[in-house]
Amino acid sequence: MPITCSRCGSAGEAMPQPPMPTALGAEIQRNVCPACWQEWQRTQVMLINEYRLNLVDPEARKALERQMRAFLNVPATRPE
Numbered sequence: 001m002p003i004t005c006s007r008c009g010s011a012g013e014a015m016p017q018p019p020m021p022t023a024l025g026a027e028i029q030r031n032v033c034p035a036c037w038q039e040w041q042r043t044q045v046m047l048i049n050e051y052r053l054n055l056v057d058p059e060a061r062k063a064l065e066r067q068m069r070a071f072l073n074v075p076a077t078r079p080e
């Protein structure tokens, strides 16, 4: 599936699989190139460590999703 990445603007192939088995994962697959997703993965680990995010906590997961959307330039499609 050809896509244009919302973060780096390059055109290329989408990730072969959505990175998460959710609607958000499908949205990321349609909008973000594999290289930028990898970069987010590394950034995410740093954020989780820096802010000591407990991902069992729904608020922490929401905060991380906001960071992810900002990082990848994928705005929320519906209000939270």
Ligand SMILES: [Zn+2]
Residues within 6 Å of the ligand: 005, 006, 007, 008, 009, 010, 032, 033, 034, 035, 036, 037
């Ligand atoms: Zn990209």
